[in-house]
Amino acid sequence: MxxxxxxxxxxxxxxxxxxxxxxxxxxxxxxxxxxxxxxxxxxxxxxxxxxxxxxxxxxxxxxxxxxxxxxxxxxxxxxxxxxxxxxFDGPALQPADAKSRARMNQIISIADGYIYPHLVWGLYVECIEKPKRGEAPDEDRVESARGVAPISLTVLADLLSEHRWMCGDRLTLADLYLAPMIDYAVEVPEFREMFAEHRNLGDWWQRVTALDSFRDTQPSS
Missing domain, CATH: 3.40.30.10 (Glutaredoxin)
Structure with a gap:
């Protein structure tokens, strides 16, 4: 692009x-x-x-x-x-204060360590991508992901609280890390139902999906 x-x-x-x-x-x-x-x-x-x-x-x-x-x-x-x-010039994507920056890095670590391996690979790949290819899902991996999914969502909802974005009133790298992962995960019906239980995450997701950058980076396949 x-x-x-x-x-x-x-x-x-x-x-x-x-x-x-x-x-x-x-x-x-x-x-x-x-x-x-x-x-x-x-x-x-x-x-x-x-x-x-x-x-x-x-x-x-x-x-x-x-x-x-x-x-x-x-x-x-x-x-x-x-x-x-x-x-580069442009809006800062990292908070200036130490506590907010640490929170951003914590959320990125959560995304890397739990969201990506379990919600993307454990749910989306196993439940959506593999059946498309005519492959059977790894049920042990799916079961493990099912256990991590509600914990992950509760943690993210608690960290988001009533903020507009994950680290406060401004978009940061924390939001940009989570967005592509959640975008795959919400294709899984059971995850989508879990996600809908958290009102603040739903509001956050509406803001994410309204970003021009999010729309412009949709995968071609």
Whole structure:
């Protein structure tokens, strides 16, 4: 994807990855919320031909996303999103005070450690993606995810409280991390029912889905 902001192609960050990836989408959301023009260069790490050597040179662990900005090379979504926030003009995506920033980092850690493995892989992939491919879900994995889902939602609802966004009145990286993960998880009917039990999360989700950046980064498939 190219976001037209008038910058020359050579000045734009180059983001490598696939648009279906949760973590690529997080990086794209951060770039868009900062108003940064960028190019998305497709890399499919699940391709039958394997991971290209050129990408392994960018990311030795063979993951996505990876970022190039001029002669600066970076991988790991946490590093990329913080770099984007700090290197470019635009609205700050990290709180200025220590307590709120710590809360943001806590929520990101929750997303990485519990939401992504259990709600995306344990529920969405097992209950939605595998049946589409004619594969049987791993019931043990689904059962484990079912146990984590209500705890995760209660924790997020408690942290959100009556705020507009996860860390207060302003959008932060915490919201951008959760958004692509929740977007997959709500496709699972039983998770959607759990989610609907938390009014404040529903209000937050309406604000998330109204973001131009969220709509502009919807996966193509």
């Amino acid at each position: 190219t976001l037209p902001k008038g910058a020359a192609d050579t000045d734009r960050p180059q983001l490598y990855g696939a648009d279906y990836s949760v973590y690529v989408r997080i990086a794209r959301l951060a770039l868009l919320e900062k108003g940064v023009a960028y190019n998305l260069l497709p890399i499919d790490i699940f391709a039958e031909s394997g991971i290209p050597d050129s990408h392994l040179a960018r990311h030795p662990f063979g993951k996505i996303p990876a970022l190039e900005h001029g002669d600066f090379h970076l991988y790991e979504t946490g590093a990329i999103t913080r770099y984007v926030d700090e290197a």
